[in-house]
Amino acid sequence: MSRGLSRPTVPSPCASAAGGQPVGDIVVIGSGLAGLFTALKLSPLPVTVISAEPLGHGTSSGWAQGGIAAAVSEGDSPQAHAADTIRAGAGLVEERVAHLLAREAAERIEDLLNYGVPFDRDLEGRLKLSREAAHSQRRIIRVKGDMAGAAIMAAITDAARKTPSIRIIEGYSAEALHVASEQVHAVSIRPTDAPRTAPPFLLPAQAVVLASGGVGHLYAVTTNPAHARGDGIAMAARAGAMIADAEFVQFHPTALDIGRDPAPLASEALRGEGATLINSRGERFMPAVHPDAELAPRDIVARAVHEEIAAGRGAFLDCREAIGSRFPEAFPKIYEICKSAGIDPVKEPLPVAPAAHYHMGGVHTDANGRTSVNGLWACGEVASTGAHGANRLASNSLLETVVFGARIAADLKGLFSLQRMPERAPAPCEGETATPGSAGMKIAEGGDVTALRQLMSRDVGVVRDGEGLAQAVKTLAAMETEQDAPRSLQAMALAARFIAAAALVRRESRGAHYRRDHPEPREHYARRSFLRLKDVERITEAAASEAPRNVIQAAFG
Incomplete structure (x- = not known):
């Protein structure tokens, strides 16, 4: 059985309908x-x-x-x-x-x-x-x-x-x-x-x-x-x-950089059909990075695209030769998005940037x-x-x-069997409300959310380091406990803090997790990380005291 997993049990009913029958x-x-x-x-x-x-x-x-x-x-x-x-x-x-x-x-x-x-x-x-x-x-x-x-x-x-x-x-x-x-x-x-x-x-x-x-x-x-x-x-x-x-957050290397949120995706399939990555000088840069060039694993391509953009050279996906006039029929959804942004992928390269894509x-x-x-x-x-x-x-x-x-x-x-399933509980529109007390889960908007998202991209993004991660953990903890913060913002801050805390204690680079202060994989960390909320609290306290080494065992012990 996997680490920390419980044996399955049949849940006890938590509520009863008329006549004392369980519901749910x-x-x-x-x-x-x-x-x-x-x-x-x-x-x-x-x-x-x-x-x-x-x-x-x-x-x-x-x-x-x-x-x-x-x-x-x-x-x-x-x-x-x-x-x-x-x-x-x-x-x-x-x-x-x-x-x-x-x-x-x-x-x-x-x-x-x-x-x-x-x-x-x-x-x-x-x-x-x-x-x-x-x-x-x-x-x-x-x-x-x-x-x-x-x-x-x-x-x-x-x-x-x-x-x-x-x-x-x-x-x-x-x-x-x-x-x-x-x-x-x-x-x-x-x-x-x-x-x-x-x-x-x-x-x-x-x-x-x-x-x-x-x-x-x-x-x-x-x-x-x-x-x-x-x-x-x-x-x-x-x-x-x-x-x-x-x-481990995967950044897709080729989101369309056209100023939209969410960023539309320039699918992996384009590179699978032979599209190449070039910079503003028209130079391909992936062959010098990896033997598989544009078909290298996503983390490698994402970092290469990130570095070209950071160096001021930009990054573009060139589909003109490999796909050309077939583009509208072969990739109709992407073609429609490009045309709506004033870009013709048959005739010009597509501006791209890494984007958070999968966890x-x-x-x-x-x-x-x-x-x-x-x-x-x-x-x-x-x-x-x-x-x-x-x-x-x-x-x-x-x-x-x-x-x-x-x-x-x-x-x-x-x-469960159909015969053992209890009576269906009323839907919200059919039943009564529970006791009030929590802030709503409407998607939080505004300056705090923008600040959180910018912090994550800057300090917990494609390229990370210990200093930025420690600061991110502390800032996210403060956001989470801020008085009158919407419940949805608190949830965002907690999920983000799990990511930042796990990244802080993994003092190596592996897969989608890349740290410029620890750019190579290390044998000690060749295992999965496991954290509960209490572990993240310990890492947060250690980050505040600038002693993250003391809590590495929280994730890898």
Whole structure:
């Protein structure tokens, strides 16, 4: 059993309906691919999905351009896919999990096809496969070139709406997990646009699946939607969960630098088709950095792009020769974005910059999605299964959501049966409110949020050092405890502090974590990091006393 994970138990009911019968569904927090696929796989068990946005909107899954990786061709194998995953992960991949991920990929692709996802096919009707960075084979399955995420989410959303066992509560955000007797038994939710003084609703739960997404909006430049701000990590940590590998934030090297927030993505697939990176002088710079040039792992490409920009030379993705006139048909979504910004990718290079894109860290889970808190499972980007290590392989993220969503559903079905499930609890619009007292979870805006995002990009970004990380930890702690700070800002600051604290005590460079004061990997740190909230508090105290070495064992002991 993985470090710090509890044995599964059947949760005790936290509320009763008339007649003393227990109430509560399995509650899924999040409506991206991880949440909805898990809910579908749980059918016919009753599931309530909490969605901050209208279903199908505002999810990272829906914005995914590249595709989904699976070894389904004759010349490929799950073993080769796992080997590529392990190699990209810079020594920290849980190898058993990587092999599981690759081995179960084909079956999950069949599931998506059965839900109606229109994956691209060749003239003979076979799945059309592309190649992306750090993959040894063509194994990326796409939809119309760059529309995989949107197409998958459209099909899955439609399937979820048609499934009677799935109840969807739209326009509500989860803000807290309620724990009693070491068991999650309820979730506090609140209308996303509610004022800070609005009381929360208490939703009983037989079990909770956290599928709330990533942390991109903790950074000034990100490809993620606005709700990807780390609130799932904050909720889980406050409930006592272990957070793993928090320091590893993947920066996509080629976000379009056109002044938009979120930054549109210039997909990895462009480089897979031969597009090159050049500076303002027209010089390619990746061949001098890595033997795989533009197809090197993302962390290497992101740092190279960062350095060109920092040196004043700028960075551009040149698609003119490799893709040229095929661009509008091959990559319609990216083409539309470029044209709306006044750029013609057929005729001119695209300005790019690194952007926070994916969090390899998250709530620590085992291979069945169980966390260290009874009654709580986690799936998707909010979880850390160990499949990605220090650096995620391209197009493994959508795959991870469906592989582990299916495994979580199977695990929960082993604990519950339809006959044993209690009466469904009322939805917020049907029931009464819980006791008031917490500030609302409406997305925090304004100067404090801007300052937090700028701090994270400057001190906890593509390139880091001990001085900046220590200052970030202290500043984030102050933001979190500031009087009258919105609850959403407090959650952002706590999630950000986990990232900064883990980065501070990892005194080396590995994968997506790069420190200019420790630019090489070190054998002592060739292991995953694990932190609970109490450990982060110790690191914060040590940072304030300028003694971070004293708490390295908190993460690596």
